[in-house]
Amino acid sequence: MTVNYETHEHDVLIIGAGGAGLRAALEAIAQGARVGLVCKSLLGKAHTVMAEGGIAAAMANVDKADDWRTHFCDTMRGGKFLNNWRMAQLHAQEAPDRVRELEQWGALFDRTPTGDILQRAFGGHTFKRLCHVGDRTGLELIRTLQDRGVQLGIDVFMECTVTRLLKDGDRIAGAFGYWREQGRFVAFKAKSIVIATGGIGKAWRVTSNSWEYTADGMALAYEAGAELMDMEFVQFHPTGMVWPPGVQGLLVTEAVRGEGGILRNKLGERFMEKYDPKRMELSTRDVVARSIYTEVREGRGTEHGGAFLDISHKPAEYVKKKLPSMYHQFKELADVDITKGPMEVGPTCHYMMGGIRVEAETAASTVPGLFAAGEAAAGLHGSNRLGGNSLSDLLVFGRRAGKSAAEFANRSSATNLDFSQLAGAEREMLAPFERNDGEFPYAIHHDLQETMGNLVGIFRNEDDLKKALSQLDVLRPRLARVRIDGSRLFNPGWHLTRDLKNMLLISEAVTRSALARKESRGAHSRIDFPNYDPLWEKKNNIIVNEGGTMTLHERPVPEIPAELKQLLEEKK
């Protein structure tokens, strides 16, 4: 091997610099580890900034009766009991401390009249539980963690994409990637790695996700031998923008409904009375998304195929104060003044409940030295995530992953990088430049989004899912013949080509899992199997790479201990 790669060595390498990656990095540093943090974008631009509504934590600042037990029960009920109970318990117990810690690092939340952190109502949460900053909570969270990281001196590798995990025997040894700006290759040597790369929203056309959400971490982990779990559960947020076309899918925060927003169809009917008369607009996301979809399909949608969401009955100043970015977003992008009239909204692909299977306490995957947290990991949310539980997930399990990865690195010897693995990774990246015909990657991305949107959407059936699998079979060879124009210098077409490989792989995992689960539960709705099946409540679908073949197994859902089972009974 003659090529010398730029090489960096750390104890712990963290891939992804959203909330989970940053929180993991801070904790690994606190444990004394040398930490590297790699991210595809500039630092502080990760999708966490788009989280608007708040962080769910049972602080009981507003509703005194709240405690971790109720939060635990809400999370399990929202996930339709497919959740890993221990993750749901740890999450509910630790979230308040993680929020206080943010405040001690300089975050400024909205306040109650007595000067405490204010909490708002959200779908599926029994009490007012979401600590928030207007409708830009995610920005506050990421900026606070980022500033803390800068203060502690984390090594950050911005605009750098990892394309392969390297192994030393069974264990993780490092990673290979490229600098997006210059196109140079880079190798990272590490004793442990934390994956915090988010989800796969970009495989759907109507999505709230940015270009970064291409399932990178799930694909990297899968290729390194890790198990993926619950991949059939893709959350469609009920309220994305539907008009104009350029902003279709853009998130409209659940905080609009949390603050009293009302959903109506074109006939003026408050249709949630039909679907969930008790919780109405603040039902769980799976229910509200299906309700809006059904209204539109049955001909009661708005002009642009959505529902009306109205907050204009609240005083204009209150709306501007509590939902400032929604006010500007609609005013500037859709010519709608939300203090005067309704918004048009419809479901948008938003979040992946499934991901890398991890141990609850340690966030360890099934590959030694590989950890995962945040959206890239599975387990906490079961079949449907409650709004606000994502930011708290990032903090609670980001911290746990960072801690475990540092401990793992501490007790491990140095790893060796295998140059044949590096060379293989490099060859893969250079191959598209060797072709001077073929189609642009954007056309393939477009067709993937159509396939997933039309055939693996909110409502599914066997025929559609099988058709999706055969369309993915057609897309794969097309991707292998793609053409790249220009050089390696900041070349988005080249970047997309690599990202597409991850999206195709994980889209297949989603589709295969969806085909296997012959019931409807949470975010997975089968028209041909419309009911819950108690047998499926006991099983998680697992996807694993067996000798190059994607293989699906069932795995029993961990048994809930008696005292928590009793709690769930009591809080019914």
Added chain:
Amino acid sequence: MADAILRVFRGDNSGGKAVDYRVPLAPGMVILDALHSIQAHQSPDLAVRWNCKAAKCGSCSAEVNGRPRLTCKTRMDSLPLDEPITVSPLKAFPVIKDLVTDVSWNYKVNKKIPAFQPRPNVEWKMDQRDVDRVQEFRKCIECFLCQNVCHVLRDHAKHESFGGPRFFVRAAGLEMHPLDGVSRTALLKNELGIGYCNITKCCTEVCPEEIHITDNAIIPLKERVVDEFYDPVTMLFRKLRGT
């Protein structure tokens, strides 16, 4: 609908030229949509940064018809479409390729600013009115449009001795935090060169978050610097104490 012509800078740090692209218009289209259309159908290697497409991340900054803008928020129908729309990279930072510039200098400046440190034994209670004042600064999405338009950086290239509006906003957010116990006035005076700012308010005008950068951040910070370093009574007191 008709077409629009985008005149986009194509090149790298060794130079380049503006190239015209014809793009079909759609209702509500923004400049970033047009750039994506060029990538998808005409030039897949057109370099542009973007993330949220909702004016929340500050990645897609560029100069549209000579004016610093977020391209995700600049509606095509707000511009005259009978002539080409020029789209160029931010002028105050070196070009990497096309519309992507090297903004790493900002991250270096940021490292100079001491983080939030609570006063000893504070009680974690705050009044919403005190929080409001600081939350304005914390709205900043780091699009660096204010940095790009500031004369001290854009025309005089004082990057070595000046922090720029973005970091006065960050410093203000820390200095005015109700529970913060660190003073950053010496840093503002010496290393961030706040004295160079002659309050022309160009930064405030381009801020997509409508932060009153000059009035609410820079002027109060300048006053703190003056109070600490140039107040005659304090100066005399300092002289007498020999500090």
